[in-house]
Amino acid sequence: VEAIPPTAEEIAAGRRAHELDRAHVFHSWSAQDTLNPMTILKAAGSEVWDGEGRKFIDLSSQLVNTNIGHQHPRVVAAIHAQAGKLCTVAPQHVNDARSEAARLITELAPEGLNHVFFTNGGADANEHAIRMARLHTGRRKVFSAYRSYHGGTDLAINVTGDPRRVPNDTGDAGVVHFLPAYLYRSYFGSTTEAEETARALKHLEDMIVLEGAANVAAVILESVPGTAGIYAPPAGYLEGVRELTRKHGIMFIADEVMAGFGRTGEWFAFDRWGVTPDLVTFAKGVNSGYVPLGGVVISDDIFDTFRQRVYPGGLTYSGHPLACAAAVATIETMRDERMVENARRLGEEIIRPALEAFREKHPSVGDVRGSGAFWAIELVRDRETREPLAAYGGSSPEMNAVIAEIKAGGVLPFANFNRIHVVPALNIPDELLREALAVIDRALDVADAAVAG
Numbered sequence: 001v002e003a004i005p006p007t008a009e010e011i012a013a014g015r016r017a018h019e020l021d022r023a024h025v026f027h028s029w030s031a032q033d034t035l036n037p038m039t040i041l042k043a044a045g046s047e048v049w050d051g052e053g054r055k056f057i058d059l060s061s062q063l064v065n066t067n068i069g070h071q072h073p074r075v076v077a078a079i080h081a082q083a084g085k086l087c088t089v090a091p092q093h094v095n096d097a098r099s100e101a102a103r104l105i106t107e108l109a110p111e112g113l114n115h116v117f118f119t120n121g122g123a124d125a126n127e128h129a130i131r132m133a134r135l136h137t138g139r140r141k142v143f144s145a146y147r148s149y150h151g152g153t154d155l156a157i158n159v160t161g162d163p164r165r166v167p168n169d170t171g172d173a174g175v176v177h178f179l180p181a182y183l184y185r186s187y188f189g190s191t192t193e194a195e196e197t198a199r200a201l202k203h204l205e206d207m208i209v210l211e212g213a214a215n216v217a218a219v220i221l222e223s224v225p226g227t228a229g230i231y232a233p234p235a236g237y238l239e240g241v242r243e244l245t246r247k248h249g250i251m252f253i254a255d256e257v258m259a260g261f262g263r264t265g266e267w268f269a270f271d272r273w274g275v276t277p278d279l280v281t282f283a284k285g286v287n288s289g290y291v292p293l294g295g296v297v298i299s300d301d302i303f304d305t306f307r308q309r310v311y312p313g314g315l316t317y318s319g320h321p322l323a324c325a326a327a328v329a330t331i332e333t334m335r336d337e338r339m340v341e342n343a344r345r346l347g348e349e350i351i352r353p354a355l356e357a358f359r360e361k362h363p364s365v366g367d368v369r370g371s372g373a374f375w376a377i378e379l380v381r382d383r384e385t386r387e388p389l390a391a392y393g394g395s396s397p398e399m400n401a402v403i404a405e406i407k408a409g410g411v412l413p414f415a416n417f418n419r420i421h422v423v424p425a426l427n428i429p430d431e432l433l434r435e436a437l438a439v440i441d442r443a444l445d446v447a448d449a450a451v452a453g
């Protein structure tokens with residue numbers, strides 16, 4: 001994609017947009033007066049320009065969704081072509097873009113998941129997956145992990161296990177939270193993966209039994225938790241969850257909203273462990289977020305429940321033609337340009353060695369972990385105690401200083417609490433990725449200053 005910096009006129013228009021934003025736009029998850037949002041005037045590939053025309057390397061993929069980078073010409077052209085042909089149809093009609101998107105998505109999914117229900121994004125995908133699981137099993141309770149994110153709508157935020165749930169907790173959502181398998185901060189005192197897997201699985205099964213397995217409709221899990229810390233489950237954990245949900249007649253919902261569509265170096269993150277969930281939710285990477293789209297991939301068993309029985313759910317834009325045309329073009333482009341393979345290569349050849357070198361060099365780096373284009377750097381004040389550089393659910397002057405330093409170096413990071421995530425597009429050019437990692441390396445000196453002793 002051609003990277004043409006904004007003109008003086010575009011910068012002037014951006015300033016006006018910023019004023020209007022402050023006058024009229026209400027932003028997510030924020031106290032409105034504390035904000036000074038960054039304007040993005042334009043973007044190309046892995047680069048974006050802010051309101052003053054300064055260029056940044058986008059290491060955030062926005063909210064970890066532009067897996068193919070910005071403005072991929074093939075996907076932009078597909079959206080144009082669809083817009084010229086048919087912008088919208090009601091969900092009850094057949095549409096070629098939707099049919100083809102469903103075919104491609106089910107082709108990527110494990111065997112035995114052959115239907116797709118389309119939504120507008122990830123939260124409503126999870127809402128529908130849970131509704132399907134409840135109707136299919138005739139049970140109500142849903143189990144989900146602490147340190148997870150499943151979306152901002154009412155049920156999805158109640159299912160979520162991060163601090164954003166707390167002010168939204170309705171107390172009657174039928175959700176039970178359990179402790180995740182997270183070796184670096186093990187809740188079970190584990191020091192090895194094998195211990196963590198065994199203990200976390202025992203904990204989950206104990207809780208299911210104590211809550212009454214016959215009341216549990218679903219266990220929902222991010223295959224690799226994303227915003228919560230990019231902590232891949234230890235070996236055997238997802239397989240164990242699959243086994244115990246099957247044993248108790250519980251539906252296993254894999255939330256692949258962030259981890260799916262190549263992010264981890266696999267099409268779906270659970271492919272690495274060979275598990276087959278009953279329901280898979282997706283959004284973001286399915287079309288890189290060029291047009292809002294999410295959905296649920298449904299097992300044949302659950303599909304059978306709704307052959308004769310009405311599924312009581314729907315939405316005006318289910319399988320929107322523009323969004324689905326973008327998904328078709330995105331999946332085809334990812335295949336043709338071998339982006340999933342490239343993500344794996346970037347992860348192993350460039351990101352892992354760089355992050356492991358950070359851990360050697362910077363005392364503030366407590367842990368580095370990830371795969372593909374999905375990595376976290378966890379910053380601590382003390383490697384022994386693992387005291388985070390910002391409290392869980394909070395920020396700190398030191399974290400803010402690190403983030404400011406990264407931005408000053410011309411890199412747009414994704415940060416959460418005490419972590420910096422390295423989540424570039426799957427096709428970021430090697431030299432841009434190396435340049436961005438060098439900026440992070442320098443910014444970590446700022447974090448080192450906060451380390452005890």
Ligand code: PLP
Nearest residue numbers: 121122123149150151257258283
């Ligand atoms: N699930 C996961 C794992 C996510 O990361 C997100 C968004 O970040 C969601 C669900 C919610 O998706 P959306 O914001 O499209 O509703």
